[in-house]
Amino acid sequence: MAVEPFDAVDIIRTKRDAGVLSTEQIDWLIDAYTRGYVADSQMSAFTMAVYLNGMERREIRDLTLAMIASGERLNFDTLSKRTTDKHSTGGVGDKITLPLAPLVASFGVAVPQLSGRGLGHTGGTLDKLESIPGWRADLTNDEFFAQLEDVGAVVCAAGTGLAPADKKLYALRDVTATVECIPLIASSIMSKKIAEGTASLVLDVKFGGGAFLKDLGYARELARTMTELGDDAGVKTTAFLTNMNVPLGLAIGNANEVRESVEVLAGGGPADVVELTLVLAREMLDQAGVIDADVEGALKNGKAMDTWRRMISAQGGDPDAALPTAKETHVVTAPRSGVLTRQDALPFGVAAWRLGAGRARPQDPVQHAAGIDLHAKPGDEVTEGQPLFTLSADEPERFERALEALEGSWAVGPRDELVDYGPLIATRID
Amino acid sequence: MAVEPFDAVDIIRTKRDAGVLSTEQIDWLIDAYTRGYVADSQMSAFTMAVYLNGMERREIRDLTLAMIASGERLNFDTLSKRTTDKHSTGGVGDKITLPLAPLVASFGVAVPQLSGRGLGHTGGTLDKLESIPGWRADLTNDEFFAQLEDVGAVVCAAGTGLAPADKKLYALRDVTATVECIPLIASSIMSKKIAEGTASLVLDVKFGGGAFLKDLGYARELARTMTELGDDAGVKTTAFLTNMNVPLGLAIGNANEVRESVEVLAGGGPADVVELTLVLAREMLDQAGVIDADVEGALKNGKAMDTWRRMISAQGGDPDAALPTAKETHVVTAPRSGVLTRQDALPFGVAAWRLGAGRARPQDPVQHAAGIDLHAKPGDEVTEGQPLFTLSADEPERFERALEALEGSWAVGPRDELVDYGPLIATRID
Numbered sequence: 077m078a079v080e081p082f083d084a085v086d087i088i089r090t091k092r093d094a095g096v097l098s099t100e101q102i103d104w105l106i107d108a109y110t111r112g113y114v115a116d117s118q119m120s121a122f123t124m125a126v127y128l129n130g131m132e133r134r135e136i137r138d139l140t141l142a143m144i145a146s147g148e149r150l151n152f153d154t155l156s157k158r159t160t161d162k163h164s165t166g167g168v169g170d171k172i173t174l175p176l177a178p179l180v181a182s183f184g185v186a187v188p189q190l191s192g193r194g195l196g197h198t199g200g201t202l203d204k205l206e207s208i209p210g211w212r213a214d215l216t217n218d219e220f221f222a223q224l225e226d227v228g229a230v231v232c233a234a235g236t237g238l239a240p241a242d243k244k245l246y247a248l249r250d251v252t253a254t255v256e257c258i259p260l261i262a263s264s265i266m267s268k269k270i271a272e273g274t275a276s277l278v279l280d281v282k283f284g285g286g287a288f289l290k291d292l293g294y295a296r297e298l299a300r301t302m303t304e305l306g307d308d309a310g311v312k313t314t315a316f317l318t319n320m321n322v323p324l325g326l327a328i329g330n331a332n333e334v335r336e337s338v339e340v341l342a343g344g345g346p347a348d349v350v351e352l353t354l355v356l357a358r359e360m361l362d363q364a365g366v367i368d369a370d371v372e373g374a375l376k377n378g379k380a381m382d383t384w385r386r387m388i389s390a391q392g393g394d395p396d397a398a399l400p401t402a403k404e405t406h407v408v409t410a411p412r413s414g415v416l417t418r419q420d421a422l423p424f425g426v427a428a429w430r431l432g433a434g435r436a437r438p439q440d441p442v443q444h445a446a447g448i449d450l451h452a453k454p455g456d457e458v459t460e461g462q463p464l465f466t467l468s469a470d471e472p473e474r475f476e477r478a479l480e481a482l483e484g485s486w487a488v489g490p491r492d493e494l495v496d497y498g499p500l501i502a503t504r505i506d
Numbered sequence: 507m508a509v510e511p512f513d514a515v516d517i518i519r520t521k522r523d524a525g526v527l528s529t530e531q532i533d534w535l536i537d538a539y540t541r542g543y544v545a546d547s548q549m550s551a552f553t554m555a556v557y558l559n560g561m562e563r564r565e566i567r568d569l570t571l572a573m574i575a576s577g578e579r580l581n582f583d584t585l586s587k588r589t590t591d592k593h594s595t596g597g598v599g600d601k602i603t604l605p606l607a608p609l610v611a612s613f614g615v616a617v618p619q620l621s622g623r624g625l626g627h628t629g630g631t632l633d634k635l636e637s638i639p640g641w642r643a644d645l646t647n648d649e650f651f652a653q654l655e656d657v658g659a660v661v662c663a664a665g666t667g668l669a670p671a672d673k674k675l676y677a678l679r680d681v682t683a684t685v686e687c688i689p690l691i692a693s694s695i696m697s698k699k700i701a702e703g704t705a706s707l708v709l710d711v712k713f714g715g716g717a718f719l720k721d722l723g724y725a726r727e728l729a730r731t732m733t734e735l736g737d738d739a740g741v742k743t744t745a746f747l748t749n750m751n752v753p754l755g756l757a758i759g760n761a762n763e764v765r766e767s768v769e770v771l772a773g774g775g776p777a778d779v780v781e782l783t784l785v786l787a788r789e790m791l792d793q794a795g796v797i798d799a800d801v802e803g804a805l806k807n808g809k810a811m812d813t814w815r816r817m818i819s820a821q822g823g824d825p826d827a828a829l830p831t832a833k834e835t836h837v838v839t840a841p842r843s844g845v846l847t848r849q850d851a852l853p854f855g856v857a858a859w860r861l862g863a864g865r866a867r868p869q870d871p872v873q874h875a876a877g878i879d880l881h882a883k884p885g886d887e888v889t890e891g892q893p894l895f896t897l898s899a900d901e902p903e904r905f906e907r908a909l910e911a912l913e914g915s916w917a918v919g920p921r922d923e924l925v926d927y928g929p930l931i932a933t934r935i936d
Contacts, residue, residue: 089683092557116547121682124554127522252551253519 080108084118091125099138106142110241116248123245123254131259133304139259140305143267146241150188150217150273155225157186158364161274162356163265165298166199168286168425169324172352173201173231174337175345175375178383179357181228182374185364188224190234190272193442199330199434202233207331207400207444211393229387238271247438256288258298266305276312276363278356279303283502284321286421292317292502299505312363314506318352321497322454323424325349329433329447329468331399341381346453348500350375355501402445402468406475410458410488417493419454423485424465427478431469443470455494464488510538514548521555529568536572540671546678553675553684561689563734569689570735573697576671580618580647580703585655587616588794591704592786593695595728596629598716598855599753602782603631603661604767605775605805608813609787611658612804615794618654620664620702623872629760629864632663637761637830637874641823659817668701677868686718692731699741706742706793708786709733713932714751716851722747722932729935742793744936748782751927752884753854755779759863759877759898761829771814773806776883778930780805785931832875832898836905840888840918847923849884853915854895857908861899873900878908884925888918 082104090097097105105122108114131139152159160180164170177187191213193200202213213233215223223230236243242264249255269277279302282288283295299315306313325346327336339345340353357371374380385395410416428434432443449466452458464486467478487493512534520527527535535552538544561569582589590610594600607617621643623630632643643663645653653660666673672694679685699707709732712718713725729745736743755776757766769775770783787801804810815825840846858864862873879896882888894916897908917923 085681085683088554092554092683115681116545117550117678118682120547121550121554121684124518124522124551125558128555128558248547251515251545252548253515253522254551 080104080113084108084114088118088122088125091122091129094129096132097135102135102138103142103145106139106146106241109244110146119245120248120252120254123249123252123257123260126259127254127257133301136259136263136301137305137308140263140267140270141309143239143241143245143263144271147239147271148237149271150238152186152188152224152273152275155186155221157184157225157228159186159188159274160276160278160360160364161187161189161269161272162278162280162360163269164280165261165265165282165288167282167320167324168421168428169328169333170199170282171204171325171327171333171337172280172349172356174204174334175340175349175353175380175384176356177229177231178341178387179353179371179374179380180360181387182379182383183361183366183369185228185361185366186224187229187360188220188272188274189229189231190238190268191231192234199333201231203442203444204330204333205231205393207334208388208393208395209397211388211391213391215391223390227383227386227390229383231387232391234268234272239267242267258294258301261288262298262301262305266302266309270306270309270311274311276360277306277314278359278363279313279315280352280356281315281317282320283317284319284421284497286323286425287320296503296505303505314359314363314504316355316359316504317502319498319500319502320421322419323421323450324352326450326453327447328424328428328450330442330444331401332447332449332468334399338384341375341384343376351500400445403470404468404472404475406467407463408465408467410460410462410464412488413459414457414488415491415494416452416454416456416458416464416486417489418485418487418495419450420485423481424448427467427481430478430481431467431474432471446470446474454497458488510534510543514538514544518548518552518555521552521559524559526562527565532565532568533572533575536569536576536671539674540576549675550678550682550684553679553682553687553690556689557684557687563731566689566693566731567735567738570693570697570700571739573669573671573675573693574701577669577701578667579701580668582616582618582654582703582705585616585651587614587655587658589616589618589704590706590708590790590794591617591619591699591702592708592710592790593699594710595691595695595712595718597712597750597754598851598858599755599758599763600629600712601634601755601757601763601767602710602779602786604634604764605770605779605783605810605814606786607659607661608771608817609783609801609804609810610790611817612809612813613791613796613799615658615791615796616654617659617790618650618702618704619659619661620668620698621661622664629763631661633872633874634760634763635661635823637764638818638823638825639827641818641821643821645821653820657813657816657820659813661817662821664698664702669697672697688724688728688731691718692728692735696732696735696739700736700739704741706790707736707744708789708793709743709745710782710786711745711747712750713747714749714851714927716753716855717750726933726935733935744789744793744934746785746789746934747932749928749930749932750851752849753851753880754782756880756883757877758854758858758880760872760874761831762877762879762898764829768814771805771811781930830875833900834898834902834905836897837893838895838897840890840892840894842918843889844887844918845921845924846882846884846886846888846894846916847919848915848917848925849880850915853911854878857897857911860908860911861897861904862901876900876904884927
């Protein structure tokens with residue numbers, strides 16, 4: 077009989093009774109779960125107890141470190157460049173990584189962005205990039221290091237070796253209603269980012285209707301928890317609390333978000349996407365020791381675009397290839413003249429998801445050309461009959477449920493009915 | 507794609523957020539869990555949410571009915587006798603079913619006692635009876651009905667057809683620290699008892715140190731919940747709150763508890779075992795319409811013993827066979843003369859379990875001769891060197907850990923240090 081130093085039932089009971097777990101208990105729990113000794117059913121009872129009774133700061137740090145210890149930890153000491161990375165908690169139309177990674181890398185800094193696929197109404201960066209013909213998300217460790225040294229920017233799939241405990245736990249939380257929980261979100265994100273080996277990290281923590289965390293106070297607590305976890309682990313970490321009440325930019329989907337990102341890299345693009353890209357780029361470069369970089373210039377003069385093209389090509393993609401377009405479109409027009417007074421992020425995210433841009437189950441494919449293109453933003457004047465947004469899908473039967481999701485989510489009226497969604501960037505935390 | 511009317515994640519989320527579930531949601535959840543569509547990991551997150559956020563009375567009733575509906579429900583309408591049954595929430599030295607079932611049956615009432623095996627420090631009735639050579643717990647439905655008609659008393663294993671959802675759920679709760687929860691305990695016990703088809707039921711709800719529920723108030727709430735569930739389902743239900751601070755009787759184990767039960771059936775036995783047997787027998791007979799039965803007489807004049815012998819024989823047991831004895835014994839004697847001032851139920855239960863009388867895992871066997879025989883009860887005068895209790899085990903290496911469990915659980919001293927454990931029966935609830 078193997079001698080186990082702890083009993084899962086005791087640990088679950090302690091958290092159930094709002095007790096505090098020791099470092100040794102947390103280490104054992106995560107290790108035993110990773111090797112299958114602790115069952116999914118036990119871990120899900122534990123996560124529900126954590127959801128309802130919380131964890132102390134020290135327990136969250138221990139949980140994060142235990143998840144890092146469950147796998148390998150990358151090390152960039154041999155790289156000639158400094159490393160910095162960014163993580164977003166996810167939002168509707170959030171394609172910021174696409175222009176941001178090459179923009180930062182164009183200043184000689186390495187951005188080792190290990191990314192994921194989308195589940196639910198927020199998209200995944202890999203799904204977006206996979207709409208580029210030939211582009212592949214899976215790199216070997218050698219390819220990953222070589223591209224970092226050469227191009228500087230890499231966006232690829234995280235290998236199975238990084239924080240495997242987190243992978244198991246995340247899949248479990250997804251089906252047991254224990255996703256929206258600060259100790260579990262913070263340890264999940266930070267275990268992956270710390271294991272990834274970046275020297276510094278900028279967090280884009282979304283709040284508002286289209287974010288996982290609707291509440292600004294709750295998002296702030298998550299941001300504080302994560303910056304402390306990063307600092308404890310020697311990763312310099314800053315967070316921005318940013319607004320996800322309105323879709324970010326004008327494109328929600330996959331191929332159309334790539335198109336919009338290329339516009340930004342060409343010096344154009346929607347103002348909100350450009351603003352957030354610039355703020356995050358300045359912070360990342362600052363952390364990497366590049367002070368007062370002319371990031372706006374790098375978007376205008378083709379420097380960032382050049383790195384983008386090299387980044388896409390290095391992973392087999394053709395930066396000049398035509399992106400896929402949908403078989404069917406459905407245009408929604410303004411029912412009257414006036415101001416676009418409302419455009420709620422969550423329903424637009426859900427609608428794009430229902431059109432095929434997202435997946436309901438992890439094993440489902442996404443339809444790269446499916447999504448929504450917005451033709452106006454809140455506050456814009458519109459005239460009767462003018463297109464407000466276009467739905468795209470490969471199957472026309474998807475429009476009905478997408479339009480259902482959008483009911484009541486937008487409106488045209490007098491300017492005094494314009495919804496105040498608040499500023500794009502609420503605050504910076506370090 | 508099968509069309510499921512509900513989503514398990516939505517249901518878990520509702521209970522997580524302390525919401526109230528509809529009858530339809532509960533029906534679907536239990537049905538979907540029984541057929542394997544809802545996973546163990548989802549159900550354990552749900553039960554933890556129920557543990558921490560509770561359930562309304564209506565939800566508990568719906569849960570109970572849904573678990574009954576997950577399997578078959580026995581019907582005794584064709585039986586010539588009235589039926590009544592008893593359930594105990596479990597305690598240390600609780601062998602009451604053994605004298606009680608034949609005593610009640612000796613008055614022409616049927617006692618269809620579907621029973622379980624022990625897990626942890628409280629023993630199981632089937633484990634005790636299996637120490638009788640030849641006795642078997644598994645009966646077919648036909649054998650069960652025939653014995654009820656003929657002998658009146660049957661103690662046997664519940665078939666897999668009764669409340670299968672409860673069986674799955676109970677096994678899950680056992681490994682996820684969600685056992686001690688009123689909505690889940692009440693629905694588990696009552697779904698089995700109602701499915702079993704008895705017309706009336708007497709509950710022995712234990713409280714105190716050796717019981718699952720230490721707290722009297724909590725035990726009272728459980729008793730009220732269960733009596734209401736019984737009455738709602740047309741099963742006349744009464745509950746007694748009884749004291750489990752001190753072991754019941756003088757024997758803790760399996761074979762030795764059978765021996766003590768036979769003493770009671772022969773008109774002797776410890777006063778507390780006799781008292782509780784008589785109180786529960788009067789209540790069961792009263793519910794079955796047998797008023798003012800001379801239950802004391804039936805123990806004295808051999809009437810109950812006769813039914814016991816027929817009950818054991820009908821299930822292949824030899825009532826005259828010698829019961830197993832342990833290979834090794836260890837006697838603990840009084841370190842001084844005085845009064846036995848302390849004898850705590852839980853440590854004695856744990857010690858008997860460690861001696862081999864109980865099991866740590868459902869698949870483990872029990873050692874029928876292992877256990878503890880008490881030679882004194884709190885308040886008894888003892889003299890230095892007099893045996894206080896005897897440990898029995900088949901393997902002498904078990905004594906050390908059993909004695910560890912007993913440290914501080916008993917004491918000999920002056921009478922004014924006698925612990926007040928309270929009366930045996932606290933109250934009756936109907």
